[in-house]
Amino acid sequence: MSDKPVTLAAVTGAHGVAGEVRLKLFGEGVDALKPLRSFNGGTLTLLKIRGDNKGGAIARFAEVTDRTSAEQLRGTALSVSREVLPDLAEDEFYFSDLIGLSVVTGRGDTVGRVCAVENFGATDIVEIERPDGTTFMVPLTKQAVPTWDSETLTVNADFVD
Numbered sequence: 127m128s129d130k131p132v133t134l135a136a137v138t139g140a141h142g143v144a145g146e147v148r149l150k151l152f153g154e155g156v157d158a159l160k161p162l163r164s165f166n167g168g169t170l171t172l173l174k175i176r177g178d179n180k181g182g183a184i185a186r187f188a189e190v191t192d193r194t195s196a197e198q199l200r201g202t203a204l205s206v207s208r209e210v211l212p213d214l215a216e217d218e219f220y221f222s223d224l225i226g227l228s229v230v231t232g233r234g235d236t237v238g239r240v241c242a243v244e245n246f247g248a249t250d251i252v253e254i255e256r257p258d259g260t261t262f263m264v265p266l267t268k269q270a271v272p273t274w275d276s277e278t279l280t281v282n283a284d285f286v287d
Contacts, residue, residue, distance in 0.1 A: 131205035133222045134159060140196035141184050147196045149175075149183040149204070152221055156183045165204040221250075227274060229254050231283040240279055252279070262287055 135149040151159070156177040163172050171188040178184050190196050205222075214220075221243040229237040241261060242253040250266035264270045270285045 130208070130222070132208055132211060132220045133203045133205045134162075134165075135183070135204040137196075137199040137202045137204070138182070139200050140193045143193045144186075145190040145192050145196050146184050146186050147190065147199055148178065149185055151182055159183065159185075162206055162210065165206055166202075170204065223276075224252065224274065224279060227279040228277060229279045229281055231286060232272065232280055233283060235283070237281060237286055252281075254281070 134153050135151050138148045138150050140146070141148045149159075153159075156175060159172070159175055164170070165172065165187075169189070173186045173188050175183050175185040190199065224240045224243050227240045229240060231237060236257075238254045238256040240252055241255040243266070244251045244253065244263075251263045252266050252271060253261050253263050255261045264281055264285045270282050271279060272282060273280045
């Protein structure tokens with residue numbers, strides 16, 4: 127996992143007419159992005175960023191100078207190399223480390239793949255996509271998700287519906 131870029135935000139659309147964009151944040155908030163200057167391998171250079179008072183952010187990139195260019199970024203994930211981020215404590219992880227992991231039960235039954243990690247306020251939630259395309263969510267607690275590694279996330283079978 128150490129060479130995999132970390133996605134910290136995604137562009138949700140344009141803000142105003144001068145090229146600013148709205149961001150959905152996936153981390154510790156807007157302050158975690160302020161020291162960063164370059165995203166997506168240097169293709170986007172952050173000039174300024176501020177909170178939007180709704181849990182997201184408004185950003186300006188050097189390469190985006192008008193509303194049309196800002197709209198074209200809608201859906202773009204903003205990632206950085208792990209080297210520019212602070213070291214993680216032993217019990218910390220990046221949500222992006224879980225995306226794409228194979229999901230199995232403690233008995234070894236294949237369940238699907240992790241397609242998203244969300245937090246709606248109470249705890250982190252793992253969204254799992256089954257092979258048939260349907261999804262379900264499981265709380266990211268020791269009871270529901272006893273273990274995971276770089277390839278597999280194990281879910282307690284009681285939480286698989």
